[in-house]
Amino acid sequence: MSRAAVLCGLGGALPERIVSNEELAAQLDTSDRWIRTRTGIGQRHVVAPGQSTSDLAVQAGAQALASARGTADRPDPGVGPVDLVVLATSTPDRPCPATAPDVAHRLGLGNVASFDVSAVCTGFVYALATAASMITAGVAGRALVIGADTFSTILDPADRTTRAIFGDGAGAVVLRAGEAGEPGALLGFDLGSDGSGADLITVRAGGSRQRSVPGPAAAGEEFFTMDGRPVFTRAVLDMSRSSQSLLERVGWSAAEVDKVVAHQANIRILNAVGEQLGLEEKQIVANLDRVGNTVAASIPLALRDAVAGGELQPGHRVLLTGFGGGLTWGSAALVWPELETGRPHR
Ligand code: COA
Secondary structure: OOEEEEEEEEEEEOOOEEEEHHHHHHHOOOOHHHHHHHHOOOEEEEOOOOOOHHHHHHHHHHHHHHHHHHHHOOOOOOOOOOOEEEEEOOOOOOOOOOOHHHHHHHOOOOOOEEEEEOOHHHHHHHHHHHHHHHHHOOOOOEEEEEEEEOHHHOOOOOOHHHHHHEOOEEEEEEEEEEEOOOOOEEEEEEEEEOHHHHHHEEEOOOOHHHHOOOOOOOOOOOOEEEOHHHHHHHHHHHHHHHHHHHHHHHOOOHHHOOEEEEOOOOHHHHHHHHHHHOOOHHHEOOOHHHHOEOHHHHHHHHHHHHHHOOOOOOOOEEEEEEEEOOOEEEEEEEEOOOOOOOOOOO
């Protein structure tokens, strides 16, 4: 058997404060009906003043580590200390340094390798592929992979579209060295990007392009902006193509997949991807009604909700697929392992 990265822990965290559609409608020209019918979202969680991405990442990471320890109470040959932390985020605590070392430190993981990955809503799949590759190559033995974002901190308070869609959160998994063929072994990845679409999902100010020009940024350029319609089209196209190409490589037909856990951007996007792949509704996992689009946290939080709700079971064939700014996209496949997952997140 060849060496593989095996998923053995899962966790998630959401900030306490819930913003309902009704609350948004009281502040902006929108309605619960518009948001529900156009996006499928009913509420989202947002951080409190002073709370940051690392705070959520630490909570989700601690829960994933506890879950891995619980799982490891059963005979588990791959148990060892975490020696790698990869954090996917586009809302780091600070532009520099990366947020992952602080998260690793606060989790008491010692002097482990740690770094951030920036691929917006595809960040978790990119981070998973990075950590899995490092484990397979023998560079790491056990990795904590976190997707965490606090987009509420970069949204324009007056933008009804982005405020309706995005929410804050963090999700995490633990990967350990194991053998190909074990439940939980990552079976393959499909990753891609198209920088010609960089302006479709962006924050214009705060980087070297804007800061190399003397003087403050133009008004509003510090906020996140998104061109919704082309993003919608590309999300459907790129997640469908990426999923299809990975399924061919792994040797599964779409009908053989038990659960597709796609980036939770919009219920209409999930349904359109399902249609492109010829999926039935019961194959598609959706939790965006409760959390919105949590960016890099989206896929692991959907996994966690699906496990907590009993929808995702050991032995299920699982396809993960994401799409986001960059533009970027990526997919991963695995057979779901038996896990201890602690209490469900809020
Ligand atoms: N409440 C009420 N009306 C809204 C609104 C809101 N929250 N947000 C946008 N609208 C309006 C628009 O201004 C537009 O009005 P107009 O026709 O007078 O210009 C109208 O609704 C329709 O806008 P449109 O963009 O055609 O709507 P849509 O059906 O495409 O839905 C999105 C808009 C943003 C929900 C949709 O395009 C989308 O989900 N895009 C992808 C977003 C995404 O997934 N981003 C992350 C990717 S990682």
